[in-house]
Amino acid sequence: MSTIIRLTFLEMRKKKILYLTLLLTAVFLTLYGTALRFAYKSLNHEDTLIRLTVSGQLLSMGVYAVGFITAFLSIFSSAGAISSEIENGTYDAILSKPIARYEIVLGRFIGILSVIIPYVTILFLSIIGLNIFFGKGVVVNFSMIAIIKSLATFYLLPILLISIGIFFSCSISTMGSGVVMVILYFCGMVGGILEQIGHFITLEATKVALTNIGIITSLVIPSDIIYRKASSLLFTTSSGLNVSLESMLGASIQPSPLMMGYIVIYSIVMIVLAVRKFEKRDL
Amino acid sequence: MVIQTDNLTKQFKGKGGFVNISLSVKEGEVFSLLGKNGAGKSTFIRTLLGILHPDSGRGEILGQSIGHIQTRKKIGYLPELFQYHNWLTGYELLFNHGLLYKMDKKEIKDRIEEVIEIVGLKGHEYKKIKEYSKGMKQRIGLASAILSNPKILFLDEPTSALDPIGRKDVRDIILKLKDQGKTIFLNTHLLSEVELVSDRVAILDKGRMKKIGTIQELLHSPVLLSIGNINEKIINELKKVDQNIKKAGNQIEMSVYDDELLPKIAECIVKNDGQLYMMKKKENVLEELFIKTVGEEE
Known part of the structure; x- marks a missing residue:
């Protein structure tokens, strides 16, 4: 399995995926940092409520971007992880060696994660760091525990999406897998937003309907839940940023710890199903 | 195995x-x-x-x-x-x-x-x-x-x-x-x-x-002979090696399972007043067998 992990890492490096991602991330962080610099400069002259609201939105936007970039990186790196190798015929040479099929699936899963987890860490901490750096006097009392908890929750996003991506990659073509994953991700996102909108609506029937849509989509694809939970952990009252929770990108309804357990089990089931599918498949 | x-x-x-x-x-x-x-x-x-x-x-x-x-x-x-x-x-x-x-x-x-x-x-x-x-x-x-x-x-x-x-x-x-x-x-x-x-x-x-x-x-590659002054005696001698020899003019095609027999065949032809112009193993036998085998049902 270690050789498959090694090959996955080598692939990302050799195909320049890693460098391109890091380069574009640097561009994004530069733009985001520049925006923060000007925004926080002007916020010093505003009321406390406006400062808290705008700074919350700025940070929320950054965290949302972390989720979005992580999600797409996870989707695109996992959707073809197995299927593209099957389509290219590279498994003929690999599977004739003394390696079990489950090792290939797990090797790909761990290999992709081993690249994305450090990436998420760097990106997430950069966003927080930029906000702390430029938001002196505006963003206050960031708790280290809150940052760690939020980051740890964020790790569930690539774990979940890569496990689903690998499952589809073991089952259908690269193109099919990519399309299904993107649609599923957007369904989860829209479901999450609808649930948040439901929170603001006073008409009971509509509120229930939107909330139920949110719950159902969260059960089918719980990716949005992870972002909401990570946000809610970060935007604590002590940080002075809980105002930001009251938006479509915020987390007015906080996901329960049970839901986090559901995501972990969901990911494990997806990987088990992926292994079973790959074991039975003619390559 | x-x-x-x-x-x-x-x-x-x-x-x-x-x-x-x-x-x-x-x-x-x-x-x-x-x-x-x-x-x-x-x-x-x-x-x-x-x-x-x-x-x-x-x-x-x-x-x-x-x-x-x-x-x-x-x-x-x-x-x-x-x-x-x-x-x-x-x-x-x-x-x-x-x-x-x-x-x-x-x-x-x-x-x-x-x-x-x-x-x-x-x-x-x-x-x-x-x-x-x-x-x-x-x-x-x-x-x-x-x-x-x-x-x-x-x-x-x-x-x-x-x-x-x-x-x-x-x-x-x-x-x-x-x-x-x-x-x-x-x-x-x-x-x-x-x-x-x-x-x-x-x-x-x-x-x-x-x-x-x-x-x-699969192959037992046949031998092709070109013989001048071919006669009954030669044919009978050759049939001792292969009963099913094929004769076309002065050309003979026969199966020889042991290469050691080839000089003896040449000697026998010469002894019986024949003139041996050519002796060679037939080429592309496998190709012939292959085409015959895979083409049987077509």
């Missing part, structure tokens, strides 16, 4: 593949599977290696059921459509394949030096595979197949992308490996290759085994 199959069948939704193949391959033997494109040769090898799951029947390699993971340590395989991670260099590919064989790093490095030399890729090992020509790709594939010094080698169309010199090189490698006692399972449609390296041959057509035997059993 190092390879044994018993009524092994693999089809795709009831089509293609191969049906009820029973064969056995002895240790140290070069066994060739001949067949047209689409006859089921590659499917057969890929099933033996566990890449495809059989529908029915049984197969064993080195006494273990097909697909047994530890047995694969002793197997080398060159796939027909050679596709490897082309973003790796030849050296990196071999190194990673060595790791897949669970070889230790020192052993891998030493072995890479050897196999690169054997397949004639010295000086090209640090180029990316995507920069390799078809022939070079086939050579690096062969290097990967022999990297672990396997007991059994499955070669699927090993010379298909090679020029005549490359083909000769691969034939020489096969013969060298045979001398080292390796068992070689060769899939090919190049008949000349089969005649030159194989001990036994099986002909597969539309997924079914049509013929199997040693080269001698």
Whole structure:
């Protein structure tokens, strides 16, 4: 399995995926940092409520971007992880060696994660760091525990999406897998937003309907839940940023710890199903 | 037997593949599977290696059921459509394949030096595979197949992308490996290759085994004679060697199972006042047999 992990890492490096991602991330962080610099400069002259609201939105936007970039990186790196190798015929040479099929699936899963987890860490901490750096006097009392908890929750996003991506990659073509994953991700996102909108609506029937849509989509694809939970952990009252929770990108309804357990089990089931599918498949 | 199959069948939704193949391959033997494109040769090898799951029947390699993971340590395989991670260099590919064989790093490095030399890729090992020509790709594939010094080698169309010199090189490698006692399972449609390296041959057509035997059993290449002043005495003497000689004018075609008889045949013709203008073994016999076999039902 270690050789498959090694090959996955080598692939990302050799195909320049890693460098391109890091380069574009640097561009994004530069733009985001520049925006923060000007925004926080002007916020010093505003009321406390406006400062808290705008700074919350700025940070929320950054965290949302972390989720979005992580999600797409996870989707695109996992959707073809197995299927593209099957389509290219590279498994003929690999599977004739003394390696079990489950090792290939797990090797790909761990290999992709081993690249994305450090990436998420760097990106997430950069966003927080930029906000702390430029938001002196505006963003206050960031708790280290809150940052760690939020980051740890964020790790569930690539774990979940890569496990689903690998499952589809073991089952259908690269193109099919990519399309299904993107649609599923957007369904989860829209479901999450609808649930948040439901929170603001006073008409009971509509509120229930939107909330139920949110719950159902969260059960089918719980990716949005992870972002909401990570946000809610970060935007604590002590940080002075809980105002930001009251938006479509915020987390007015906080996901329960049970839901986090559901995501972990969901990911494990997806990987088990992926292994079973790959074991039975003619390559 | 190092390879044994018993009524092994693999089809795709009831089509293609191969049906009820029973064969056995002895240790140290070069066994060739001949067949047209689409006859089921590659499917057969890929099933033996566990890449495809059989529908029915049984197969064993080195006494273990097909697909047994530890047995694969002793197997080398060159796939027909050679596709490897082309973003790796030849050296990196071999190194990673060595790791897949669970070889230790020192052993891998030493072995890479050897196999690169054997397949004639010295000086090209640090180029990316995507920069390799078809022939070079086939050579690096062969290097990967022999990297672990396997007991059994499955070669699927090993010379298909090679020029005549490359083909000769691969034939020489096969013969060298045979001398080292390796068992070689060769899939090919190049008949000349089969005649030159194989001990036994099986002909597969539309997924079914049509013929199997040693080269001698299948070929027993007829001898062509051109005789001047041909007479009854000569004919009768020749019939002592082969009852079913074919005569057309002064040309005779006959089966001679023992080459030691050839000088005696020449002597007998001369003794009986005949003039021997030509004596030669008929060429392309395997081709004739192959076309006859696979063309039987068309």
